[in-house]
Amino acid sequence: MLKFYYSAAPNPTKIALFLEEAGLPYDAIPVDTRKGDQHKPAYLAINPNAKVPAIVDGDVTVFDSSAILLYLAEKTGKFLPARTDKARGELLSWMFFVSSGVGPYFGQAVHFRNYAPEKLPYAINRYVFEGQRHAGILDARLAKSKYMLGDAYTIVDMNVWGWARLLPNVIGEGAFDRYRNIKRLLDEINARPAAQKALTLKDRHKFKTEMDQEALNAMFPHLKEKVA
């Protein structure tokens, strides 16, 4: 059975959504990133980047959420747009936009707003600005069509959903009043039974909730090592 290495964080939750939507059987294996499971040699052999999610499907290993979504969609033939070059171009563009733009900028905005030991106005302004800019691009796209690629619900929507849930943590209060089209997509996907299953998956395992020194060291290793 497909092994799904996960935590309750946004990137793994997108994969849980796909697996539930597609009805694929899977074995959910917790990686408690607050306890440092991501740095254990057995997990690094699966994902050398020491992050979740990752999957092992027979002799195939895939890490990085967009790569996993593309792999699973192509394998099952589900949640993909029409098989035309034009649609594939849009699919790849928006998948890479989420993984190289939305994810990193949203993640850094959350980090500098909530977790950095110092409140650095320059860093907060840069990442919240970029978070807003990326959210604005998604929102404008969703103003034109029901889903990211038009009329059909695809892996791009799942990719956006993973991060859309976090928008208030990225941008602050009022985020959903400002980005109403993102909120519409979020509400629609949240109402799907697969989303409910994806969001409650974490309850099957006991994950550490405290953000204590062990958790900070595991998730932010630069705290222990000054390199610049």
Ligand SMILES: N[C@@H](CCC(=O)N[C@@H](CS)C(=O)NCC(=O)O)C(=O)O
């Ligand atoms: N580009 C990767 C990013 C993965 C990532 O940042 N995962 C976070 C959870 S959303 C994680 O593993 N954090 C724990 C850590 O950084 O130690 C993806 O899209 O899967």
